[in-house]
Amino acid sequence: MAGEGVLRPGFVEIYVLDIEAAITHYVDYLGLDMVGTEADGRVYLKGYDEFDHHSIILHPADHAGVARVGFKVSSEAALKAYEGRILEFGAAVDHIPAGEQPGLGRRISFIIPSGHRIELYAEAAIAEHHPPTKNPGLWHVEPHGMRAMRFDHVLLYGPEIPEVLRFFTTVLDFKLSEQVVAPDGPVAIFLTTSNKAHDIAFVSHPEPAKFHHASFLLEDWSDVGRAADLMTHYDIPLDIGPTRHGITRGKTIYFFDPSGNRNEVFAGDYTFYPDTPVRTWDAEKIGKAIFYYDRALNERFLSVVT
Ligand SMILES: [Fe+2]
Structure with missing residues (x-):
């Protein structure tokens, strides 16, 4: 529940056919903020009311769909405990090193019975443009487009x-x-x-x-x-x-x-x-x-x- 264990959905990585059209849609229309583009072509976005480094990854591909969904857990100890329980359930666990997605710590990755790849991680860098925390106003910059607050x-x-x-x-x-x-x-x-x-x-x-x-x-x-x-x-x-x-x-x-x-x-x-x-x-x-x-x-x- 809130405060320990699995905290919340942290990110979704979405396959897109045309990265420029996707950026126009998700940034200009939906209202997400651009965090950055990595050398492999993946584009990282976040909502204006989110603290963590990113929450959406646009992954250029020749097909649409979902690559992976990540959940943030409360601690490294929780991450280790969940790994044991996932193995006990009978699922294989892959290890993804820290930094494979910018700003994120190490992740564990596994396939659930519906065929989807789910990941857990404990560490995320705070975003450069996170919501204000000192005598906080509503936002740093006025929200735009549909004003999506968060994933x-x-x-x-x-x-x-x-x-x-x-x-x-x-x-x-x-x-x-x-x-x-x-x-x-x-x-x-x-x-x-x-x-x-x-x-x-x-x-x-x-x-x-x-x-x-x-x-x-x-x-x-x-x-x-x-x-x-x-x-x-x-x-x-x-x-x-x-x-x-x-x-x-x-x-x-x-x-x-x-x-x-x-x-x-x-x-x-x-x-x-x-x-x-x-x-x-x-x-x-x-x-x-x-x-x-x-x-x-x-x-x-x-x-x-x-
Ligand atoms: Fe829904």
């Missing part, structure tokens, strides 16, 4: 959802906050390691390692509306919204980056405490669960992943 969570698609649930809850100490259940088991799970309604989520899908969306927090519902105005202004491909989720209660818009990766901007969710009961939706109510106002899924939600 918040990812939704991933893949098989073996019950095993993913077992991994996150028994190995990484996450809590299940919400789920969609069919007669033969869970088809969607929402997991938290904090007071947020979710820090990562999974939907059952036959193909492993698929990417549904990366989500960015906005300050409030009026900023969600302003983001919709910018999407029309810049002709950004829209998936759905503005609308609201039943699950997590977030007010949301889904849209696509120039490579076809789905993004979300949202504001508002419920507070999760360690003793909050699991909220469960029947699979036949999934329309209302996912899109609370529309009360029906759009076809793209289930079929378009990268």
Whole structure:
């Protein structure tokens, strides 16, 4: 829970086809700050309200999708303890040296049963342009674009959802906050390691390692509306919204980056405490669960992943 163990989602590394188009999308439109470009072509970004060195990596590739999702843990001791538990679960652990991503300490890296690569690390340099801390104003520089405050969570698609649930809850100490259940088991799970309604989520899908969306927090519902105005202004491909989720209660818009990766901007969710009961939706109510106002899924939600 908050303060020890796995602290929060730290970064997501996204494959993009055209790096210049991706920078225009994520920096100029979404409103993230450029941290730097490394010699290998990877571009590092962060939200204006984040303290750590970076939270988004744009990775030039010949395909879209997600390369890896990193979670920051509370200490080196926690990192060592989680490594033992991951090995005990039966997953192999790779070691990535400090500095492989600028500003980050050593990482451990492993594949979960849905096929996704997840990483843990304990050390991150504080960003040069972090939120003010002394008699703090709201920001150093006025936020721009959609004014994304921070990277918040990812939704991933893949098989073996019950095993993913077992991994996150028994190995990484996450809590299940919400789920969609069919007669033969869970088809969607929402997991938290904090007071947020979710820090990562999974939907059952036959193909492993698929990417549904990366989500960015906005300050409030009026900023969600302003983001919709910018999407029309810049002709950004829209998936759905503005609308609201039943699950997590977030007010949301889904849209696509120039490579076809789905993004979300949202504001508002419920507070999760360690003793909050699991909220469960029947699979036949999934329309209302996912899109609370529309009360029906759009076809793209289930079929378009990268
Ligand atoms: Fe989301």
